[in-house]
Amino acid sequence: MENQRTLADGLRLGVRALVHAVVGGAALIAIATVASVLGPLLALDLYTPPVAAWWTVFTAIAVQGVPFLLLGTVVSAAIGAFVPERVFSRLLPRNQALAVPVAGAAGVVLPGCECASVPVAGSLMRRGVAPAAALAFLLSAPAINPVVLVATSIAFPGQPEMVAARLVASLAAAVVMGWLWARFGKERWLRLPGAGRPPATGLRGFASGLQHDFLHAGGFLVLGAAAAATFNIAVPRAVLDVFTGSxxxxxxxxxxLAAVLCVCSEADAFVAASLSGFSPTARLAFMVVGPMVDLKLIALQTGTFGRAFAVRFASATWVVAVASSVLVGWWLL
Known part of the structure; x- marks a missing residue:
């Protein structure tokens, strides 16, 4: 009888947490949608078109990112509550240098964007996965999953070399960053909330993990969207045109631009394809960098792993992603 009561309580908590997260996500989307409609109208009434543009970009990023953030937090909470640690020890090689490429290649199985990958990577670390392997997964999952590759092939019809270049460059950058963290990363840079205590399991653990991760990461998603929108209206178009000749x-x-525009990885190929005045390698760099380093992702990493980690990791990732794009572009494009 006691076990049945405990199970019923846990089930109620799990359902309640899922409902709260879904309702919270729906409310955030509704607020952003209303803001996207009323904001431009108010801006035009006040004769401030830049404010209308700011609202449009901000709400586009927020509405685009919230569903994937919710997906990521659900997966993260499920991993923390229901997947035993021994599963990861069996799936990944004990040698960290070998675990990194395996984890990077495993990114192909998660059809989500970078908003989903951050909480999932945090959950993997709390379950005992080596940070280097979890970070390789974090970078590769938004960039090489089937949805992204299919979208890239549609955006660049008749150009399979662009799809192959994106796959190779993204996976190479993710693996290199995993190896760099394994070699040079410091434990004190990485803050993992809840890492010092044993994780709660079962439906109760799922409920608490889902509520915490979604509410915590959602605020940083909003901050990142606001920063990206501000850049979009603050930098004149003429400044950007200066660079197209080189x-x-x-x-x-x-x-x-990939870092500041915060375009979701499922849609960035269409934006890249529209930039016809730029070289194929430049457009490849846009698609490789975006899912790994952008303002909302940096904000999410700051909220999940700490500022000391986010600053170092994002800077190094940007350099590695650009170098990988140039080398692969020279080779395949």
């Missing part, structure tokens, strides 16, 4: 500067420009 092959090297165009690569750096699109790599920077």
């Amino acid at each position: 092959a090297w500067l165009s690569v750096l420009l699109l790599a920077v």
Whole structure:
């Protein structure tokens, strides 16, 4: 009888947490949608079109990211509550240098964007996965999953080399960053909330993990979206046009734009395809950098792993992703 009561209580908590998360996500989307409609109207009434543009970009990023953030937090909570640690020890090689490419290649199985990968990587670390392997998964999952690759093939019809280049460059950057963390990463840089205590399991653990992760990461998603929207309206178009005449500067420009525009990985290929004035390598850099380093992702990493980690990891990842794009672009494009 006592076991049945405990199970019923846990089930109620789990259902309640899922409902709260779904309702919270729906409420955030509804607020952002209303803001996207009323914001531009108010801005036009006040004769401030830049504010209308800011609202449009901000709500587009927020509405685009919330469903994937919810997916990531559900997967993260489920991993923490229901998957035993021994599962990961069996799936990944004990040698950290070998575990990194295996984890990077495993990113192909999660059809989500970077908003989902951060909480999942945090959950993997709390379950005993080596940080280097979890970080390789974090970087590769949004960039090489089937949804992204199919979208890339549609955005670049008749150009299978662009799909192959994105796959190779993204996976290479993720694996290199995993190896770099294994070699140079410091434990004190990485803050894992809840790492010092044994994780709660079962439906009760799922409920508490889902509520904490979604509410915690959602605020940083909003901050990242606001920062990206501000950049979009603050930088004049004429400044961007200066860089299109140089092959090297165009690569750096699109790599920077990928970081600040915060386009979801499932849609960034269509944005890259529209940038017809840039070289194929520059557009490849846009698609490789975006899912690994952008403002909302940096904000999410800061909230999940701490500022000391996010600053170092994002900076190194941007350099590695650009270098990987240039090398692979020279080879395949």
